[in-house]
Amino acid sequence: MEIAFVAGNVRSSSISSSVFGEKLVQRRDAVCATGSHNVKRLNSRGRRTARTVSMARGEEQDGKASAVSSPPSEKTKTVPLRDDESVGVPEVMEYVPRKRGFLELVSERVVAAAEESGKVLGRKVLKKAPDGRVTRPRVVVLGSGWGAHAMIKMIDTEKFDLIVVSPRNYFVFTPMLASSAVGTVELRSVCEPIRQCNEFMNYYEGKCVEVNAAEKKIICEHTGQSSEQGAFEVPYSYLVVAVGAAVNTFGIPGVEENLMFLKEVSDAARLRRAIVDRFERANLPETTDEERARLLHFVIVGGGPTGVELTAELNDFLRQDLIRFYPKLVGEVRLTLLEAGPSILTQFDESLQRRALERFEKLGVKVCTGAMVTRVTEDAMELKDGTRLEYGMGVWAAGVGTQPLVRELMSGVEEQQAARGRLIVDEWLRVKGLDGVFALGDCAQIASNPLPLTGQVASQQGAYLARLLNKDYCLSCELPTRGPTAASLARANEIEQSSLAKPFQFLSLGILAYIGSNQAVSQVEAGNSGFRVNLAGYTSYLIWRSAYLAKQVSLRNRMSVLFDWTRSFLFGRDISHL
Numbered sequence: 363m364e365i366a367f368v369a370g371n372v373r374s375s376s377i378s379s380s381v382f383g384e385k386l387v388q389r390r391d392a393v394c395a396t397g398s399h400n401v402k403r404l405n406s407r408g409r410r411t412a413r414t415v416s417m418a419r420g421e422e423q424d425g426k427a428s429a430v431s432s433p434p435s436e437k438t439k440t441v442p443l444r445d446d447e448s449v450g451v452p453e454v455m456e457y458v459p460r461k462r463g464f465l466e467l468v469s470e471r472v473v474a475a476a477e478e479s480g481k482v483l484g485r486k487v488l489k490k491a492p493d494g495r496v497t498r499p500r501v502v503v504l505g506s507g508w509g510a511h512a513m514i515k516m517i518d519t520e521k522f523d524l525i526v527v528s529p530r531n532y533f534v535f536t537p538m539l540a541s542s543a544v545g546t547v548e549l550r551s552v553c554e555p556i557r558q559c560n561e562f563m564n565y566y567e568g569k570c571v572e573v574n575a576a577e578k579k580i581i582c583e584h585t586g587q588s589s590e591q592g593a594f595e596v597p598y599s600y601l602v603v604a605v606g607a608a609v610n611t612f613g614i615p616g617v618e619e620n621l622m623f624l625k626e627v628s629d630a631a632r633l634r635r636a637i638v639d640r641f642e643r644a645n646l647p648e649t650t651d652e653e654r655a656r657l658l659h660f661v662i663v664g665g666g667p668t669g670v671e672l673t674a675e676l677n678d679f680l681r682q683d684l685i686r687f688y689p690k691l692v693g694e695v696r697l698t699l700l701e702a703g704p705s706i707l708t709q710f711d712e713s714l715q716r717r718a719l720e721r722f723e724k725l726g727v728k729v730c731t732g733a734m735v736t737r738v739t740e741d742a743m744e745l746k747d748g749t750r751l752e753y754g755m756g757v758w759a760a761g762v763g764t765q766p767l768v769r770e771l772m773s774g775v776e777e778q779q780a781a782r783g784r785l786i787v788d789e790w791l792r793v794k795g796l797d798g799v800f801a802l803g804d805c806a807q808i809a810s811n812p813l814p815l816t817g818q819v820a821s822q823q824g825a826y827l828a829r830l831l832n833k834d835y836c837l838s839c840e841l842p843t844r845g846p847t848a849a850s851l852a853r854a855n856e857i858e859q860s861s862l863a864k865p866f867q868f869l870s871l872g873i874l875a876y877i878g879s880n881q882a883v884s885q886v887e888a889g890n891s892g893f894r895v896n897l898a899g900y901t902s903y904l905i906w907r908s909a910y911l912a913k914q915v916s917l918r919n920r921m922s923v924l925f926d927w928t929r930s931f932l933f934g935r936d937i938s939h940l
Contacts, residue, residue, distance in 0.1 A: 464889035467869045474829055478516045485519070485562070492562055498523045501831065502580060502596055504570050504767070505604035506533050506556045508817040509803035511915065512824030513602060515559040518832045524563040525596060527570055529585040531556050534627050535919070536817060538910060540672040540876075543624065543633040544679040545935035551922035553627065554915050568594065570767055573601065575796050600798050600837075602827065603768070603785065607804035607815065610763030616738030621758040624668055633757065637679070638939045640754045641688050656741060657754035658695045663735055663743075664760035665701030667709070667875045670718060672759060673699045674878035677725055681879075683935045697726070698751065700733040700743075702760070707883070709814065709873055710896075714883040717898040721877045735760075762815060768805045771796070781807070789865030790842050791827050797838070800827055813868050826866045835863045874906045882906040 462470070492498070499522055503510050506528040517524055535552040542549045557565055568582040571593075579597040609625055611617040622636065623629045637660075643649065644657040660676060662669050677697055685692040699706065699722065705715045706729060722729050734746040743751045764772075764783040771785060772778040777795030778786055784807040786794050791806065793799040803820030813819045835842040842863035872886040872894075884902040886895040897905065907927075914920045 461890060462864070462867055464869075464891040464893070467867060467889055470864075471869065474825070478825070478829070478832075481518065482515060485560075489561070492520050492523075499599035500525060500597065501600045501602065502527060502598040503602045503604060504528065504580075505606060505803075506530055507604060507606045507803060507820065508533075508536075509820035509824035510602070510604040511554075511556070511559060512821045513604070513802075513828045514556065514563060514824075515915075516825055516828035516832070517560070518828075519560065519562040521834075522600075522831065524560065525598075526556060526563055526565045527568055527580070527582055527596060528556065528565070529567065529569050530626075531565060531567055532627075533559070533915060535910075535914060537667075537671075538923070539624055539627070539630045540668065540675045542627075543630040543672065544637065544675045545634060545937070546675060546678075546930050547923055547926040549627050549630060551919060551926050552914075554919060559915070566594070566596065570605075573767070573771060573796075573799070575799065578798060598798070600800065600831070603771070603793070603799065603801040603805060604803050604820070604824065605765045605767055605805050606820075607762035608765050609758065610761040611758065612761065614735055614738065617735075617758055620738050620740050621663070621756040623758055624672060635939065636755050637676070638937055641684060641691060642939060644691055644694075644754075645688060654691075655694060655696075656752045658691060659698065659751075659753045660696070661698045661700065661743060661751060661753040661756045663700045663756065663758050665699060665703065665706030665708075665729070665731070666759065666761075667707065667873070669699060669701075669757075669759035670706055671876045672757060673697065673722070673727060674876045677727055677878050679935060681725075683937065686934070687937060696728065698728045698730065698753075700735065700745075701729070701731045702734040704731055706731070707875055710875070710883060710885050711894075714885060714896055714898060718875070718877045718883055721879075721881055725878050727878075762804060765805060768801075790830065790837070790863060791823060791866060792837065802827060808866070811868075816873075818871070819868055822868060823866060830863060833863075874902075874909060876903070876906055 498520075501517065501522045501524050503514060503524070503526045506514075506526065510526065510528070511533040514524065514526060532553045532555050538547055538552045541547045542552060557563070566582065567586045568584045570580045570582050572581040574581065577597075578599070578601075579595050580601065581593060581595055583593050609618075609623050622633055624633065640657045640660075644654045649657070662673050662676075680692060680695050680697070684695075705712075705719070707715050707718050710718075719729055733749075735743050736746050737744040738756070741752055743753060743756065745751070768783075768785055771793070772781045775793075775795035778793075780786065784805055785801040786809050787801050787806045788794060789808060789810065791800045791802050791808075793801050793806075794809070802823035804815045806823075807813075830837065830842065833844065835844055844861040844863075869889045870887045871889075872884065874882060874884050876882045877898075880903050881899055882903040882905070884895075884897040884905050886897065886905075887893065911920055911923060914923060
């Protein structure tokens with residue numbers, strides 16, 4: 363059949379079509395935004411007449427009755443109906459993406475990675491700076507996390523003027539913050555300067571506080587250590603919001619004031635100092651037995667991967683290193699993991715959850731499930747069942763919240779009113795209701811397919827968006843295409859020739875978690891193929907370490923992490939109270 367494609371919307375009769383295997387499904391309530399076209403329909407007497415719909419002006423005329431009809435132009439195309447077609451009120455066709463299989467996704471990523479790696483290598487070797495005399499569209503990226511880093515590294519700076527705005531000028535490998543907090547690896551080993559991943563971008567140290575979508579500019583505040591902190595504006599052609607998520611305290615009194623977190627490098631450094639500080643205070647001669655018992659009680663709230671890995675790393679630090687320096691105190695150490703839900707590591711298979719619980723029980727870690735914290739004071743936590751836990755050091759690793767900028771964007775856009783803490787984006791990561799604005803990672807949610815809040819998702823989204831921009835897709839069209847503009851397409855074969863951009867699809871390779879004493883749990887997956895292998899024990903630990911080493915973003919990081927692991931194995935972790 364023949365269809366009219368106007369600004370990304372497809373009109374036809376009641377027959378659905380297929381584009382690259384993707385389905386175009388009927389939807390009567392959709393409205394085109396721009397352009398004009400003709401379709402055929404039956405009038406009240408059953409005769410075929412032509413109707414021109416001017417979408418830009420919202421006008422409708424019958425070709426027979428119109429007193430000001432004009433000859434067809436390039437923007438007005440007549441699409442005949444076959445005699446056997448069911449007709450009536452024209453319907454807009456809604457695009458429903460086809461789910462690609464595992465092998466198809468892998469082949470796509472391998473080809474794309476090879477292409478982009480060649481460009482990145484060429485950029486680093488040739489050191490050819492973009493021509494400053496050529497005006498390029500400006501891409502402004504907010505953030506320096508997983509999604510932002512992947513996009514910054516792959517975007518073509520010969521085509522785009524790239525500016526990054528972030529409070530920190532480095533990327534941090536967040537899954538290893540728990541290891542950094544106890545000294546297994548050094549903090550600088552898991553960080554990379556953001557300028558190093560793309561030499562031809564411009565970085566501004568600051569925090570975006572407002573987005574003026576009407577004028578396409580952002581207002582930022584300087585966040586450096588300088589006493590002269592002022593505001594500055596940055597105009598953009600495309601804006602990428604990759605600010606991640608904030609700590610979610612659920613409004614529980616005392617959490618923010620009395621507990622520590624594990625979200626940033628500064629949090630890991632603070633934790634490292636606090637652990638040694640508790641032992642030094644407990645070792646003082648005037649410390650009472652009751653105070654010593656409290657100081658040596660370490661409580662972690664949150665049974666997700668972050669809380670579990672921190673518990674495991676802290677237990678290793680206590681049993682392997684601190685026991686050599688504080689032999690009289692280690693016997694009094696207590697380590698407790700609190701989880702409000704029925705189990706820990708709920709993202710994993712139930713068999714792996716049980717294995718983690720059994721491992722912690724064997725190591726002497728007390729795991730309390732169904733334990734909901736209701737109030738926190740300077741030296742105690744109160745639970746919903748009335749239990750009062752005195753603690754020396756408490757860490758909050760229970761959930762993520764919404765960044766202030768994301769909350770402001772959601773409140774000011776009508777299409778975002780249904781959002782729940784994350785910006786609603788379409789299958790191409792475009793923020794609904796904001797022209798030229800994209801969002802990815804922990805601050806974004808695809809309306810039709812919610813994804814987990816992991817670095818794996820954010821990294822794939824960042825690389826995907828960079829490819830969309832590099833390949834010159836029409837991202838202002840409702841369905842991103844290359845070649846003829848969306849408003850000029852009138853037939854299905856023309857849509858095929860336009861190279862419709864495939865929507866983002868997450869390729870899950872599995873999840874890992876360290877559970878202590880050279881043991882880990884691994885859930886290895888192959889995308890949406892249904893293939894899954896659950897592993898636990900030392901073999902899984904080797905997989906966990908290999909994956910973390912391979913996922914480091916530079917050779918320098920890999921060498922640094924490998925050296926730190928070797929040093930810790932041979933000489934133990936450093937307990938200097940810096």
